[in-house]
Amino acid sequence: MKKIIFGIAFILFFSFMVISALNMRPFGEPVFSEMDDYFIGNAQVETGANNVVTSIVFDYRGFDTLGEATVLFTAVVGIVALFRRVSK
Amino acid sequence: MKQMSKIVRTITNLVYGFIIIFGFYVIVHGHLTPGGGFQGGAIAASAFALLLVSYGSLITKKFLKKEFLSITENTGLTVFIVLAFLGLGITFFYNFLANTGGWFGNTAAIGPNSGDMNTGGVIPLMNIAVGLEVLSALGVIVLVMASGAEFTKKKENS
Numbered sequence: 001m002k003k004i005i006f007g008i009a010f011i012l013f014f015s016f017m018v019i020s021a022l023n024m025r026p027f028g029e030p031v032f033s034e035m036d037d038y039f040i041g042n043a044q045v046e047t048g049a050n051n052v053v054t055s056i057v058f059d060y061r062g063f064d065t066l067g068e069a070t071v072l073f074t075a076v077v078g079i080v081a082l083f084r085r086v087s088k
Numbered sequence: 089m090k091q092m093s094k095i096v097r098t099i100t101n102l103v104y105g106f107i108i109i110f111g112f113y114v115i116v117h118g119h120l121t122p123g124g125g126f127q128g129g130a131i132a133a134s135a136f137a138l139l140l141v142s143y144g145s146l147i148t149k150k151f152l153k154k155e156f157l158s159i160t161e162n163t164g165l166t167v168f169i170v171l172a173f174l175g176l177g178i179t180f181f182y183n184f185l186a187n188t189g190g191w192f193g194n195t196a197a198i199g200p201n202s203g204d205m206n207t208g209g210v211i212p213l214m215n216i217a218v219g220l221e222v223l224s225a226l227g228v229i230v231l232v233m234a235s236g237a238e239f240t241k242k243k244e245n246s
Binding site for chain 2: 044045046047048049050051053054055057058059062063065066068069070072073075076079080083085
């Protein structure tokens with residue numbers, strides 16, 4: 001009984017995935033492309049960096065990078081606290 | 089963790105420096121080529137992991153200090169936040185060095201990548217800061233976990 005329910009659920013889920021994959025629009029043609037066009041057109045002029053991806057990561061979305069660095073720092077603090085020597 | 093055979097140790101001695109140099113290359117060229125602080129830091133930290141695997145944690149701890157790595161990690165994160173605050177005259181995370189003609193201030197050539205290192209404003213400095221932070225963070229994680237495994241093994245044997 002459990003296997004039948006799981007099988008039906010799997011088939012439903014998989015068919016939804018296949019249908020949505022078939023209905024996907026072609027790669028590289030998004031609906032809203034104003035931000036992309038702005039970045040591609042102006043990023044090199046505004047930030048002076050040739051690598052547009054880095055100029056987005058470190059300049060336009062610097063907050064995101066700050067959060068990533070903080071997450072890494074917190075992970076290190078947690079691991080050092082977990083593996084510390086406990087004196088009896 | 090015991091150290092591995094002589095073949096592995098010799099190859100480690102040969103390759104170790106090149107891995108670290110490649111990591112710093114990816115960090116420093118972050119504003120020109122694919123990569124950046126996070127990727128280059130991970131590459132350089134993989135050299136520490138290689139050292140730890142081939143030599144064992146007891147020998148590695150002698151010349152790769154956890155305290156030094158934690159100092160560099162804090163320095164990297166602090167430099168990153170200070171650079172973000174320095175642009176506060178206009179906005180947080182403003183690129184105040186770009187296109188000024190001074191430090192990292194050349195205008196980038198539009199079109200094919202000319203490979204001019206002196207461009208990008210704050211971005212190369214931030215890349216170096218984040219790279220230093222990621223390098224030492226992953227190094228500290230690997231070192232601390234290896235010494236913890238050593239400690240539990242000693243305790244189980246006794």
